[in-house]
Amino acid sequence: MYDTLLVLHMFSAAALFGTVAVYSAYALSTTPADARVLGVGRVLWAIGGLGTIVFGIWLAIYVDGYHPWDGWILGAIVLWAIATELGRRAEIGFTEGADAGARSQATMMHWLRTAAVIALLVLMIYKPGA
Numbered sequence: 001m002y003d004t005l006l007v008l009h010m011f012s013a014a015a016l017f018g019t020v021a022v023y024s025a026y027a028l029s030t031t032p033a034d035a036r037v038l039g040v041g042r043v044l045w046a047i048g049g050l051g052t053i054v055f056g057i058w059l060a061i062y063v064d065g066y067h068p069w070d071g072w073i074l075g076a077i078v079l080w081a082i083a084t085e086l087g088r089r090a091e092i093g094f095t096e097g098a099d100a101g102a103r104s105q106a107t108m109m110h111w112l113r114t115a116a117v118i119a120l121l122v123l124m125i126y127k128p129g130a
Contacts (some may be wrong), residue, residue: 012051
């Protein structure tokens, strides 16, 4: 059971990084985002976001020695929520009708989300306090 939960949690995390890759392409580009590609990024984030939370909390309950209220797990949940909100704000500025100011803000929100996702990865690897 542990191996299955861990693999599903890792696949979900890979989907989150897929979203970061999709949005990075638009953050580095000067052309408006294709709605279909943003849709792929949205779906990847939905699958990855839901999967990382569900399987991560399930793992915390399943594994002896971890609890959902451990500091590093709560920190991961907070970073996940921050990254989700930053992504929502970034998506608005990458749409076709967005002006230069909105696009600039969307790019900043995207890079902040990227930093939050990387911080989340570091937290998952080192598990401070565990």
